[in-house]
Structure formats: structure tokens, C-alpha cells
Amino acid sequence: MKLADLAPLMERRRDGGMSFDRFRDDAALLPLRWPDDVLEQVLFEHGDNPSFVYDYGAVDLREIAWRLETISASELCEMPTGASDGGCIDLFARNPEHWIKVRPAPVGRHWEEHGTWLRAPILISRQLLDPPCEGLQVWEGRTRVGVLCGRHRRRLHVAPHHQAWVGRPRTAPSGSRSTHL
Known part of the structure; x- marks a missing residue:
């Protein structure tokens, strides 16, 4: 499908x-x-x-199996997104305060108190793409990841690890972190 x-x-x-x-x-x-x-x-x-x-x-x-995973801030800040929105994470990272202010107040409070987002973004294994390649990319939540990267660069409060939904191939090789949901 x-x-x-x-x-x-x-x-x-x-x-x-x-x-x-x-x-x-x-x-x-x-x-x-x-x-x-x-x-x-x-x-x-x-x-x-x-x-x-x-x-x-x-x-x-x-063919996508979903699991809530913990991903490091540094890994998230290196992660690409789809080619059509290739520069948007960096755009959001340039002014993280703005992108927090335009969200409901609980979003900003959560960033200040916990150094992370309220809602887990969606990442996808690049093995599922055409052509397939290694690593993960941001499928949905580019603003959230951009805010994280911008706050990280500005040395604002950012947790070292963050929850994200990760989609991996259902037929992943043994030893992978994929589980069926």
C-alpha cells in the first residue's frame, strides 16, 4: 500500500x-x-x-513496524528529512524561540522544564526509501527537531535523549531494534 x-x-x-x-x-x-x-x-x-x-x-x-525509541539529541541534530523539505530543519533551528512562541503555552513550558517536546516526532528508516540507504530521517516533526537543534546550538536547556516514533522495515534482519506494532 x-x-x-x-x-x-x-x-x-x-x-x-x-x-x-x-x-x-x-x-x-x-x-x-x-x-x-x-x-x-x-x-x-x-x-x-x-x-x-x-x-x-x-x-x-x-512494511513499516513502529516502536517508540530513545534517540540522542546529537543524532537527531544530524538527521535529514525528505528532499522536498531539505532545508526546513535548519530554518526552524535558526530561531527556536519563535517556533516555540507560536505554539500553545504548554509546549514552551515543557521545553523549559524538560528540554524536549511534548509529542514524539516520527522518524523513518532510510532502508524503506527508494533508493534505500542507511540511517534514519525525520518523517514528521521537522519543526520539533529544528527547535531541538536550535536550542542545542544556543546551549539552551536540552535533554540528552528524546522519545521518537521510529518506523523500521517489518522484515528487518535479526539483531535490529525493530518490533511489530
């Missing part, structure tokens, strides 16, 4: 003002078995975004 296969569902979501609960329960999504947080951030919010579809249209969505 590719993003293009979900175009009719995305159209119904746009046209009918579909709630996330109705979207999540659609029969087209049942084969995915994705956590609600991933489903909402990736498909419900961005599944028909042209840049997103361009960058990730070749990914077989059924």
Missing part, C-alpha cells in the same frame, strides 16, 4: 471534514496496524501533502 492508494480516503477527509476517529477506523487503514499517534501525525495530517507524497510515495506503508 502506497500513499497514492489512500487518495480516495484523503479526499473524503478533506471534503467531509472527517474526524480522526472516523479516519482511523476506515477499512483502508486496517492493514497498517500503526499506532494512533503515528497514523494521525503522518497520514491524517500530511497524507495528501504534495511534497510529502513526492518524497514518500514509493514507501510501502504495510
Whole structure:
């Protein structure tokens, strides 16, 4: 199943003002078995975004196994995103205070108190991309990762490790950190 296969569902979501609960329960999504947080951030919010579809249209969505993982701040700050939004993480990192201020107040308080985000961003194994390669990249949450990198560069309070949803191939080689969700 590719993003293009979900175009009719995305159209119904746009046209009918579909709630996330109705979207999540659609029969087209049942084969995915994705956590609600991933489903909402990736498909419900961005599944028909042209840049997103361009960058990730070749990914077989059924082949992704999700797990909440702990990732170091330094690893996150080196992570790329899709080619269509290649410079956006750096753009957000240039002014992290602004991107925090335009969010609800609890977001800023959480950064100040805990040095991390309220909601885990979504990372994807680059083995799932076409062409496949090593490492992870930011699939959704570019602003959050940019804020993290900007705060890190400015030596503001940043936790050393952060939670993120990580999608890896379901058929990962033995010894990998992937689990089925």
C-alpha cells in the first residue's frame, strides 16, 4: 500500500471534514496496524501533502513496524528529512524561540522544564526509501527537531535523549531494534 492508494480516503477527509476517529477506523487503514499517534501525525495530517507524497510515495506503508525509541539529541541534530523539505530543519533551528512562541503555552513550558517536546516526532528508516540507504530521517516533526537543534546550538536547556516514533522495515534482519506494532 502506497500513499497514492489512500487518495480516495484523503479526499473524503478533506471534503467531509472527517474526524480522526472516523479516519482511523476506515477499512483502508486496517492493514497498517500503526499506532494512533503515528497514523494521525503522518497520514491524517500530511497524507495528501504534495511534497510529502513526492518524497514518500514509493514507501510501502504495510512494511513499516513502529516502536517508540530513545534517540540522542546529537543524532537527531544530524538527521535529514525528505528532499522536498531539505532545508526546513535548519530554518526552524535558526530561531527556536519563535517556533516555540507560536505554539500553545504548554509546549514552551515543557521545553523549559524538560528540554524536549511534548509529542514524539516520527522518524523513518532510510532502508524503506527508494533508493534505500542507511540511517534514519525525520518523517514528521521537522519543526520539533529544528527547535531541538536550535536550542542545542544556543546551549539552551536540552535533554540528552528524546522519545521518537521510529518506523523500521517489518522484515528487518535479526539483531535490529525493530518490533511489530
